[in-house]
Amino acid sequence: QVQLVESGGGLVQPGGSLRLSCAASGVRVDYDYIGWFRQAPGKEGEGVSCRRSEGDTYWLDPVKGRFSITRDDGKNTVQLQMNSRKPEDPATYYCAISNFMDSYGRCAFGSSGPGTQVTVAS
Numbered sequence: 001q002v003q004l005v006e007s008g009g010g011l012v013q014p015g016g017s018l019r020l021s022c023a024a025s026g027v028r029v030d031y032d033y034i035g036w037f038r039q040a041p042g043k044e045g046e047g048v049s050c051r052r053s054e055g056d057t058y059w060l061d062p063v064k065g066r067f068s069i070t071r072d073d074g075k076n077t078v079q080l081q082m083n084s085r086k087p088e089d090p091a092t093y094y095c096a097i098s099n100f101m102d103s104y105g106r107c108a109f110g111s112s113g114p115g116t117q118v119t120v121a122s
Contacts, residue, residue: 002026002111004034004095009116012085020080020116022095027111029071033057034078035098036069037109038091038118047107048080050098058101062088082118090119 008020022034035050049069052058066084096112
Protein backbone atom coordinates (compact mmCIF):
# COMPACT_ATOMS: atom_id res chain seq x y z
CA GLN A 1 0.00 0.00 0.00
CA VAL A 2 1.41 3.36 -1.07
CA GLN A 3 1.56 6.08 1.56
CA LEU A 4 3.01 9.55 1.16
CA VAL A 5 3.17 12.06 4.00
CA GLU A 6 4.28 15.67 3.60
CA SER A 7 5.82 17.80 6.34
CA GLY A 8 7.64 21.09 6.74
CA GLY A 9 4.92 23.56 5.84
CA GLY A 10 4.47 26.79 7.75
CA LEU A 11 4.86 30.54 7.62
CA VAL A 12 7.74 32.04 5.68
CA GLN A 13 8.81 35.62 5.10
CA PRO A 14 8.73 37.01 1.56
CA GLY A 15 11.98 36.13 -0.12
CA GLY A 16 12.66 33.44 2.47
CA SER A 17 13.18 29.73 2.05
CA LEU A 18 11.36 26.63 3.14
CA ARG A 19 11.99 22.94 2.68
CA LEU A 20 9.16 20.46 2.45
CA SER A 21 9.69 16.76 2.94
CA CYS A 22 7.75 13.78 1.66
CA ALA A 23 8.10 10.46 3.45
CA ALA A 24 7.19 7.52 1.24
CA SER A 25 6.25 3.93 1.98
CA GLY A 26 5.06 1.25 -0.40
CA VAL A 27 7.00 2.96 -3.19
CA ARG A 28 10.69 3.52 -3.81
CA VAL A 29 11.65 7.13 -4.41
CA ASP A 30 14.68 6.01 -6.44
CA TYR A 31 12.40 4.11 -8.82
CA ASP A 32 9.27 6.22 -9.16
CA TYR A 33 9.48 9.98 -9.64
CA ILE A 34 7.84 11.77 -6.74
CA GLY A 35 6.59 15.13 -7.93
CA TRP A 36 4.73 17.98 -6.28
CA PHE A 37 1.60 19.90 -6.98
CA ARG A 38 -0.07 22.73 -5.10
CA GLN A 39 -3.50 24.17 -4.65
CA ALA A 40 -4.28 27.66 -3.42
CA PRO A 41 -7.66 28.49 -1.88
CA GLY A 42 -10.27 29.04 -4.57
CA LYS A 43 -7.92 28.02 -7.37
CA GLU A 44 -7.33 24.89 -9.37
CA GLY A 45 -4.41 22.70 -8.48
CA GLU A 46 -1.27 23.09 -10.56
CA GLY A 47 1.70 20.84 -11.04
CA VAL A 48 4.90 22.23 -9.55
CA SER A 49 7.15 19.46 -10.81
CA CYS A 50 6.35 16.22 -12.57
CA ARG A 51 7.73 13.75 -15.06
CA ARG A 52 7.36 15.07 -18.59
CA SER A 53 8.81 12.00 -20.30
CA GLU A 54 11.55 9.48 -19.68
CA GLY A 55 14.46 11.42 -18.22
CA ASP A 56 12.76 14.80 -18.63
CA THR A 57 11.35 16.76 -15.72
CA TYR A 58 8.77 19.53 -15.91
CA TRP A 59 8.85 22.59 -13.69
CA LEU A 60 6.12 25.19 -13.39
CA ASP A 61 7.42 28.40 -14.99
CA PRO A 62 7.01 30.70 -11.94
CA VAL A 63 9.12 28.40 -9.76
CA LYS A 64 11.93 27.62 -12.20
CA GLY A 65 15.26 28.52 -10.69
CA ARG A 66 13.74 28.93 -7.23
CA PHE A 67 12.49 25.45 -6.39
CA SER A 68 14.43 22.21 -6.55
CA ILE A 69 13.91 18.57 -5.60
CA THR A 70 16.36 16.35 -3.77
CA ARG A 71 16.06 12.77 -2.73
CA ASP A 72 17.31 10.71 0.21
CA ASP A 73 17.21 7.13 -0.99
CA GLY A 74 18.30 5.74 2.37
CA LYS A 75 15.35 7.35 4.14
CA ASN A 76 13.04 6.98 1.14
CA THR A 77 12.15 10.66 1.26
CA VAL A 78 11.94 13.50 -1.24
CA GLN A 79 12.47 17.17 -0.41
CA LEU A 80 11.14 20.25 -2.17
CA GLN A 81 13.44 23.20 -1.53
CA MET A 82 11.66 26.48 -2.08
CA ASN A 83 13.75 29.66 -2.21
CA SER A 84 12.89 33.29 -2.78
CA ARG A 85 9.28 32.86 -1.75
CA LYS A 86 6.80 35.00 -3.64
CA PRO A 87 3.30 36.17 -2.69
CA GLU A 88 1.75 33.78 -5.22
CA ASP A 89 3.45 30.75 -3.66
CA PRO A 90 1.10 30.19 -0.66
CA ALA A 91 -0.88 27.01 -1.12
CA THR A 92 -1.27 23.51 0.17
CA TYR A 93 1.55 21.45 -1.28
CA TYR A 94 1.19 17.78 -2.06
CA CYS A 95 3.75 15.18 -3.04
CA ALA A 96 2.56 12.48 -5.39
CA ILE A 97 3.74 9.71 -7.66
CA SER A 98 4.22 11.30 -11.05
CA ASN A 99 3.09 9.64 -14.25
CA PHE A 100 4.08 11.02 -17.63
CA MET A 101 2.39 14.26 -18.65
CA ASP A 102 -0.82 13.80 -20.63
CA SER A 103 -1.29 14.73 -24.27
CA TYR A 104 -2.39 18.25 -23.23
CA GLY A 105 0.88 18.90 -21.44
CA ARG A 106 -0.59 18.59 -17.98
CA CYS A 107 1.05 16.85 -15.07
CA ALA A 108 -0.52 13.51 -14.22
CA PHE A 109 -0.24 12.18 -10.70
CA GLY A 110 -1.17 8.99 -8.92
CA SER A 111 -1.28 8.52 -5.18
CA SER A 112 -0.64 11.66 -3.17
CA GLY A 113 -0.26 12.68 0.45
CA PRO A 114 -2.66 14.74 2.60
CA GLY A 115 -0.71 17.94 1.90
CA THR A 116 1.11 20.54 3.96
CA GLN A 117 0.16 24.20 4.02
CA VAL A 118 2.58 26.97 3.17
CA THR A 119 1.82 30.62 3.82
CA VAL A 120 3.84 33.76 3.18
CA ALA A 121 3.86 36.57 5.72
CA SER A 122 2.53 39.85 4.38
